[in-house]
Amino acid sequence: MPAMHRAALFVLAGLxxxxxxxxxxxxxxxxxxxxxxxxxTDRKLTREIVARIFLRKQNFWPQGTRIQPVNxxxxxxxRRLFSQSVLGSPPEALEDYxxxxxxxxxxxxxxxxxxxxxILFVGSTPGAIxxxxxxxxxxxxxxxxxxxxxxxxxx
Numbered sequence: 275m276p277a278m279h280r281a282a283l284f285v286l287a288g289l290x291x292x293x294x295x296x297x298x299x300x301x302x303x304x305x306x307x308x309x310x311x312x313x314x315t316d317r318k319l320t321r322e323i324v325a326r327i328f329l330r331k332q333n334f335w336p337q338g339t340r341i342q343p344v345n346x347x348x349x350x351x352x353r354r355l356f357s358q359s360v361l362g363s364p365p366e367a368l369e370d371y372x373x374x375x376x377x378x379x380x381x382x383x384x385x386x387x388x389x390x391x392x393i394l395f396v397g398s399t400p401g402a403i404x405x406x407x408x409x410x411x412x413x414x415x416x417x418x419x420x421x422x423x424x425x426x427x428x429x
Contacts, residue, residue, distance in 0.1 A: 306355060306356065306422065307419065307420050308360075308405045308420075309405065309406060309416060309417055310396065310418045312414065313416075315336065318419060320419070321421070324360050327343050328361065329371070330343075330382070335401055339401040341403060342402040343384070343402075343404065344386055344396065348365035352389070352405065360421065386404075389406045392404040393410065397414050408420070408424055409427035
């Protein structure tokens, strides 16, 4: 094998190793949980149901309580991750959707700027639902959907 091919193969093997090692921390950073007010729902939700809730196509929990979804600002990395993972589009791709919904009298979810604010809102608002990083989930909230790998939060 020519030296140039061996060098390229060596570099490629190194890149694969780095990707595998870094991939495990990347997966943990790419995880989040969807949390709801305790008692809002007694079951786990699918991504499809969560998408319907955040697109305001499902507005009530099964027992009749109005659903109060909460988002981060469109520029927030957690919002981008949530939008792409659950809604299938980045936040800016949904601007036309929300303009059309607003024309029909439907408002987008509330927007809060921090995970602490989301946890407080969901914990104190009947029917609320939001999403936070996996290790930020407060004990008093119901985790209804886990997206990504659950990291060891004790590290």
